[in-house]
Amino acid sequence: MAVSRRKFLTTTGGLALAAGLPLPALAQDRSIRHFWWGNPERDRRTFEVIEVFDKNHPGISVSGETIGWGDYWTKMATQTAGRNMADLVQMDYRFLFEYVRRGALQELDPFIGNGLDLSNFDKGPLQGGMVDGKLYALNIGSNSQVFVYNETIFEEAGVADTDVINWTWDQFADVCKTITEATGGKVKGSDDCSVVLEVCEVWIRQNGSSFFGPEGDVTVTPDIIADYWQFWRDLRDAGVLRSADKSLDANLPMSDVGIVAGDTAISNFWSNQIVGVQALMQDPVGAAMVPHKEGGDPGQFIKPSMFMSLTRDSEDPEAAIMYMNDWINNPEATKILGLERGIPANPDVRAALAPDFTPAEKVSVDYFNAIQDKVGPLPPPEPKGAGEVRDAFIRAATNVVLGDIAPQQAAEVFVDDAQAIIDRAR
Amino acid sequence: MLYPLLWLLASSLKPENEIFGSLGLWPSTFNWSNYTGGWEALPVSFSIFYRNSTIVTVLSVLGNLFSCSFAAYAFARLEFTGKRLFFGLMMMTLMIPYHVVLIPQYVMFLKLGWVDTYLPLIVPRFLASDGFFIFLMVQFFRQIPRELDEAAQIDGCSAFKIYWAVILPLSLPALATSAIFSMIWVWEDFLAPLIYLNDIKNYTVPLALRLFIDQEGKSAFGQMFAMSVLSLVPVVIFFIAFQKLIVRGIATSGMK
Amino acid sequence: MKNTKARNASGYMFLAPWLIGFFLLAIGPILVSLYLSFTRYDMVGDPRWTGLDNYIYMFTRDRRFWKTLEVTFHYVVFAVPLRLIMALGVAMLLDKGLRTIGLYRAIFYLPSLLGASIAIAILWRQLFSIDGVVNQVLAVFGIQGIGWITNPSTSIYTLIVLAIWQFGAPMLIFLAGLRGIPKDLYEAADIDGTPRFRKFYAITLPMLAPVVFFNLVLQIIEAFKIFSPAFIISNGTGGPADSLLVYTVYLFNEAFKFFRMGYASALAWVLLVIIGLFTALAFATSKYWVHYENERD
Numbered sequence: 008m009a010v011s012r013r014k015f016l017t018t019t020g021g022l023a024l025a026a027g028l029p030l031p032a033l034a035q036d037r038s039i040r041h042f043w044w045g046n047p048e049r050d051r052r053t054f055e056v057i058e059v060f061d062k063n064h065p066g067i068s069v070s071g072e073t074i075g076w077g078d079y080w081t082k083m084a085t086q087t088a089g090r091n092m093a094d095l096v097q098m099d100y101r102f103l104f105e106y107v108r109r110g111a112l113q114e115l116d117p118f119i120g121n122g123l124d125l126s127n128f129d130k131g132p133l134q135g136g137m138v139d140g141k142l143y144a145l146n147i148g149s150n151s152q153v154f155v156y157n158e159t160i161f162e163e164a165g166v167a168d169t170d171v172i173n174w175t176w177d178q179f180a181d182v183c184k185t186i187t188e189a190t191g192g193k194v195k196g197s198d199d200c201s202v203v204l205e206v207c208e209v210w211i212r213q214n215g216s217s218f219f220g221p222e223g224d225v226t227v228t229p230d231i232i233a234d235y236w237q238f239w240r241d242l243r244d245a246g247v248l249r250s251a252d253k254s255l256d257a258n259l260p261m262s263d264v265g266i267v268a269g270d271t272a273i274s275n276f277w278s279n280q281i282v283g284v285q286a287l288m289q290d291p292v293g294a295a296m297v298p299h300k301e302g303g304d305p306g307q308f309i310k311p312s313m314f315m316s317l318t319r320d321s322e323d324p325e326a327a328i329m330y331m332n333d334w335i336n337n338p339e340a341t342k343i344l345g346l347e348r349g350i351p352a353n354p355d356v357r358a359a360l361a362p363d364f365t366p367a368e369k370v371s372v373d374y375f376n377a378i379q380d381k382v383g384p385l386p387p388p389e390p391k392g393a394g395e396v397r398d399a400f401i402r403a404a405t406n407v408v409l410g411d412i413a414p415q416q417a418a419e420v421f422v423d424d425a426q427a428i429i430d431r432a433r
Numbered sequence: 434m435l436y437p438l439l440w441l442l443a444s445s446l447k448p449e450n451e452i453f454g455s456l457g458l459w460p461s462t463f464n465w466s467n468y469t470g471g472w473e474a475l476p477v478s479f480s481i482f483y484r485n486s487t488i489v490t491v492l493s494v495l496g497n498l499f500s501c502s503f504a505a506y507a508f509a510r511l512e513f514t515g516k517r518l519f520f521g522l523m524m525m526t527l528m529i530p531y532h533v534v535l536i537p538q539y540v541m542f543l544k545l546g547w548v549d550t551y552l553p554l555i556v557p558r559f560l561a562s563d564g565f566f567i568f569l570m571v572q573f574f575r576q577i578p579r580e581l582d583e584a585a586q587i588d589g590c591s592a593f594k595i596y597w598a599v600i601l602p603l604s605l606p607a608l609a610t611s612a613i614f615s616m617i618w619v620w621e622d623f624l625a626p627l628i629y630l631n632d633i634k635n636y637t638v639p640l641a642l643r644l645f646i647d648q649e650g651k652s653a654f655g656q657m658f659a660m661s662v663l664s665l666v667p668v669v670i671f672f673i674a675f676q677k678l679i680v681r682g683i684a685t686s687g688m689k
Numbered sequence: 690m691k692n693t694k695a696r697n698a699s700g701y702m703f704l705a706p707w708l709i710g711f712f713l714l715a716i717g718p719i720l721v722s723l724y725l726s727f728t729r730y731d732m733v734g735d736p737r738w739t740g741l742d743n744y745i746y747m748f749t750r751d752r753r754f755w756k757t758l759e760v761t762f763h764y765v766v767f768a769v770p771l772r773l774i775m776a777l778g779v780a781m782l783l784d785k786g787l788r789t790i791g792l793y794r795a796i797f798y799l800p801s802l803l804g805a806s807i808a809i810a811i812l813w814r815q816l817f818s819i820d821g822v823v824n825q826v827l828a829v830f831g832i833q834g835i836g837w838i839t840n841p842s843t844s845i846y847t848l849i850v851l852a853i854w855q856f857g858a859p860m861l862i863f864l865a866g867l868r869g870i871p872k873d874l875y876e877a878a879d880i881d882g883t884p885r886f887r888k889f890y891a892i893t894l895p896m897l898a899p900v901v902f903f904n905l906v907l908q909i910i911e912a913f914k915i916f917s918p919a920f921i922i923s924n925g926t927g928g929p930a931d932s933l934l935v936y937t938v939y940l941f942n943e944a945f946k947f948f949r950m951g952y953a954s955a956l957a958w959v960l961l962v963i964i965g966l967f968t969a970l971a972f973a974t975s976k977y978w979v980h981y982e983n984e985r986d
Binding site for chain 2: 693696697699700701702703704705706707708709710711713714715717718719721722725732792794795796798799800801802803804806807808809811812815816822858861862864865866868869896899900902903906907910913914916936937940941944945950953954957960961964965968981
């Protein structure tokens with residue numbers, strides 16, 4: 008072609024000047040992209056951090072790219088296939104292994120102490136981003152399972168003094184019964200968690216087992232899952248759970264969950280969702296642990312709620328790491344980010360944030376502190392196909408809730424199916 | 434029939450914690466802040482999103498109308514080798530699920546350097562990428578009496594002249610219908626902008642609406658509903674303006 | 690000979706934009722997807738050739754494949770005719786020429802404007818939930834409702850109701866078609882004193898046949914490809930218990946959720962064949978009931 012790149016640039020530059028358009032500043036010859044799933048609040052904070060970074064690092068410009076959770080993964084998969092991933096992407100624990108095993112992310116170890124300062128980072132949360140002993144994802148907020156309850160209803164039903172951190176499944180069942188009676192059945196005790204694999208997983212661990220073994224095989228026995236489904240079935244038959252009709256979807260939008268819709272007094276969530284739940288509700292909410300098994304193992308665990316990862320397609324990893332480092336260590340940035348993505352893993356950051364907490368934020372931080380010594384280790388990384396197993400679990404549980412199949416039989420079929428899915432994914 | 438729309442309107446005026454859990458339509462207080470706040474709630478103002486959507490929509494509608502009516506004229510009125518084959522291929526493009534061509538198409542536009550520009554959204558529309566409109570116009574063009582073309586041909590009109598002076602004016606209802614559909618579908622299109630636009634400053638309105646909702650965390654439903662209602666305004670105006678063109682066809686008597 | 694050349698020239702001239710678009714933008718990706726259907730492709734690494742494995746697995750071992758076919762056919766069989774009848778009925782009403790017609794058209798079209806947005810998903814879930822408006826209305830008649838969307842045996846019908854409710858697009862096309870029928874045909878019939886229903890069979894239907902045909906073919910294609918409403922109402926899962934697992938939702942999840950683009954491509958080509966068969970059938974029968982004005986071929 009006759010038009011060289013330089014000539015093209017000068018021509019267009021000349022045109023831009025003639026048209027009075029702003030030209031990109033010449034100093035900004037390095038640019039990185041940061042892609043996350045968000046909401047208006049998170050987007051506002053993140054763009055503010057980007058502004059701060061741009062100000063502190065002239066010569067590097069950051070392009071912020073955001074979309075909601077559901078669409079995020081579609082776009083990410085497309086960009087991955089096109090080898091056009093953003094330099095830095097937000098990662099979820101569920102998808103981390105899928106992306107690492109397929110080679111889409113870069114190891115962070117070479118940057119530790121070499122641009123990435125992790126000296127003041129809690130060790131536990133750091134572990135969560137490791138795959139096969141290497142760090143692929145930086146924890147930018149931690150998380151745990153939680154049963155959120157409606158404090159007003161608890162008080163009215165006279166169960167406000169329950170020790171919701173240390174309670175057992177039996178106590179939980181009693182509370183559900185008391186609440187249902189106290190409200191005349193208008194508000195049921197709890198959501199039906201039959202289809203919720205995350206709660207079932209806690210149950211499995213309490214029984215000394217784990218869903219997946221270290222090799223990625225399905226190690227849980229059908230009996231444990233059948234017991235879990237039976238437990239909920241008994242409560243359902245007692246009429247103290249949300250109607251079966253509304254208990255078949257494990258991916259409900261927050262607005263449709265029992266406690267928010269006003270159907271129940273207790274619903275399950277992840278702890279970083281407490282603030283969001285409160286925003287949709289008029290009554291104040293409290294945070295309870297998933298009930299314990301009497302004399303059982305700790306079932307809950309603290310897992311990273313979100314990660315930041317460096318991708319294979321990054322052309323300027325050095326600049327990307329600078330940004331990542333600011334994200335966790337620069338007080339200016341961490342103050343803007345607050346607790347929005349979860350509890351930060353840097354104790355200094357937490358201390359600096361404490362005075363400004365809202366009531367709901369305080370509930371979630373207090374909860375987080377209360378459960379520290381009552382949780383078990385992080386489960387081993389999920390194998391390929393785990394996402395599909397989760398869908399299969401929901402389908403099996405749906406049939407149990409509808410009464411189409413007995414828990415024991417459904418559990419046996421499900422465990423076989425789950426192993427078949429894992430085998431196919433290998 | 435209209436209850437759902439009233440519900441949408443009512444929800445856009447309700448305070449956040451009243452949208453769910455209460456079934457009544459009437460808000461306890463009229464919360465106009467969803468509108469004023471929603472407009473500026475995102476890092477980029479909705480003015481920008483509307484500008485972007487307008488650019489993409491106007492160009493796409495023009496592209497669709499011109500290129501599809503060209504192709505439809507060829508299929509409906511002209512004879513040429515391979516016509517049936519091409520028509521079959523065109524129908525095939527209508528049938529293939531879009532999701533499986535998404536990635537090869539993305540790679541192609543990426544190589545062209547078009548990602549994060551409006552070109553992947555606009556250029557295909559100038560190249561008659563949407564078989565729906567071709568097929569629609571073919572069906573309408575075929576209804577126009579042949580005598581008219583033949584008379585024009587005898588008068589020495591070129592194929593283009595016939596297309597321009599005979600076929601198009603007589604197909605006003607079909608063209609208006611096509612304009613309405615392409616306007617609505619492009620305005621509301623979500624998947625292509627999602628895949629091709631990266632910088633939030635380039636986002637279109639439907640994409641921006643998705644920024645309000647976070648399945649796992651804090652959403653802004655009231656604002657989302659308010660902005661959804663507003664996003665319908667241009668579409669409704671366009672619809673009302675263009676549906677007028679779906680008028681009674683001409684009387685053919687006297688020409689036969 | 691010269692004549693053919695000249696005719697070809699003007700034909701290709703008018704078809705040029707489409708030809709360019711087809712050969713530069715469309716055919717490549719379509720062929721790539723055909724190729725991918727014979728591979729295992731996780732979208733990160735390179736595709737690996739596996740021959741017919743995807744197709745064999747689909748037909749012999751994939752139970753959900755048969756389930757998704759069942760759900761999709763169920764939807765097509767109900768949604769297509771009901772939607773068309775609704776659209777034609779309303780279009781004929783509107784064609785009668787009410788003075789405020791623009792407003793009426795807009796009102797009937799409004800539901801379709803909402804498309805498959807998140808707002809519609811939230812709305813539909815509320816409407817058909819156990820204590821939703823639908824059940825409140827039913828309660829007036831003493832009928833005890835259920836959770837229509839969450840119950841696997843009824844959820845598909847909520848999707849069909851949505852499709853019927855959003856009948857605006859075929860309606861508008863019918864309307865345009867009705868408007869294209871020359872007035873003088875009716876005037877002549879009126880002079881002869883033809884009764885109304887005869888006019889419908891003798892004039893309206895035959896004159897409208899090309900448009901009916903268009904709507905039929907398009908509705909079949911679109912119904913087989915239905916994605917967004919099923920996807921958003923089921924929160925992307927196709928649940929409860931796979932009852933909303935229409936074909937393209939299954940395909941989408943295989944591709945973008947489980948990283949099996951190869952398998953998803955195979956699914957797409959099977960769907961293409963199914964739709965192609967139905968479309969070909971429609972075209973074949975059209976000879977007997979669709980006649981184009983003054984066309985002798």
